[in-house]
Amino acid sequence: MMLVIDKPAGLPVHHGPPARRREMAVLTDHLDALRFGLPRRPEAAHRLDKDTSGCLILGRHPRAMAELNRMFRDGRIGKSYWAIVQGGPAGDEGLIDLPLARRSPERGWWMKVDPAGLPSQTRYRVLGRGRTVHGPVAWLALEPLTGRTHQLRVHCQASGWPMLGDEIYGEAPRDGGPGLQLHARAVTVPLYRKREPIHVEAPPPPHMLAALRACGWSG
Template sequence: MNYSAPLLLRSRCVHHQAVWSKARPLFREETSPNQRQRNSAGSSASVEKSSKKHSKFDFKNKKLVRNKPNDKAADEGGVLDKSNMNIRKRFRKTDVEINEVTAEKMVLYKDRDIIALNKPSGIAVHSGPKMKNDLSHYLHYWQESGHELPELAHRLDKDTSGVLLLTRHTDAARRLAQLFKERGIVKKYWTITFGVPDHLEGVIQIPLSTRNIAANGNMTRVVLRVDKMAAHNPSTVGKTLPGGVAMAETEYSVLSVCSLAPKRCCLMEVTPVTGFKHQIRVHLADGLTCPILGDHKFAGPVLRASPNLKKRVEAISKTSHLHLHAREIVIPGYLASTGKPLVIKAPLPGYFIKTSKEQGLHVNVS
């Protein structure tokens, strides 16, 4: 079911003009010579480290046949019937090694108040029932003597890579939390999708909620709630309505289109205006019918549209990685001397660059 035509706006949203609080002396910017040189040039602080491989990734792909429900009912917010739907799903085991050396290589930016990391794909941010290895277990690697243990300022999905912010004391945590709440911090993601949207840029304004999508009620998934579109307006954006309906909004812009037909894919920049669970993945897969490469959780309805579609997707992506990367974070009004924003970029992972080159996608890695 393609919702893209009636639910997209050609214009972009305007973010809240929230800035870093000036109630107390602002954070000191990075004091390295290179940083001072960048600041003196009058530019916003854009900090990006080289894309050297900082962790050891050990992948083992397996092919497994499992019963998979038909997602048609899920698209309509209904309950699924597990009817003889066997599809092949690729599983992987990812071992991300984090030690004192690799932890230091993950640091993109650091001052007395925050630390920005380049999180690798394959490690969860928070612990959970099925998570034996998560980033919260390694926060001591970024703790300095005499200072508090850093705290996570926000989260990324386990298989999403890119910029992740840590706070180094409670006051920084409070102010960052307020900026996130006011949607003052801008997060930009890069992704490679299978399929190209009808409009090369736009805003997806489709509510979301978590539903049981299996007849026995033991399978949940974030789904579109087109039936709640009437409640989506500027005053409700970012809110959760009764029944757990999230008023989600996502901006997107296509940066490059694959020229190697029939392998239709594109490089896209995505800016979530709101920050609900799995928002980007659901909006792209179900809203635009352009699922992210490597996203087997939300690509089901699209992949089953054609018997040969899954093979074509696997031909595009030689790796089972989720091709979703938190490319950039912008903190407004952060720098004390100029009042300019702090811009932190994370270099693209090797597999992301490799897939882009193989598909003829133009990627500016600077």
């Protein structure tokens, strides 16, 4: 029915605008290698930003894609992210409830907080705090309750603690930064009615290890 892969940071899931299509390979260029005997290649059932690493669900055939799409639509698939943010929330857990809309037609997928935008909610929990060469940081577990584009990144930035390495919504330089510190840590999929949900975790990427260890992670 499905595959869950650990997408590396820096690899886009789909081709972007036509002007950028020659810039780099994308995940969809390589999906034929994941057929494993089926006549069709799998397809991505959801999106991850180019610079976000971690769990990405692929549907192996049209029936699987239809079922996965229904589960995503109905909010039945659990997703958990790890992020390193600059500063950090005052409390150890909470809910960010800020509607989001596109920043402007010229900015493509870039988003902003907008009272007239779509409802958007993110639950967060602090897993650790520390200090790096970039100053005080916090290690967060983020659970998106809605699925808006760039939701986690905008919600963190609007809350006063942008993600470390975010070139769009944070303070990272375009070149030479620490890399976006956002990782799709786990997915939970109730794929079969009479079985326990399938839970998959992806190990954090190399570019996040130093900050995670500074915040107390010992993996």
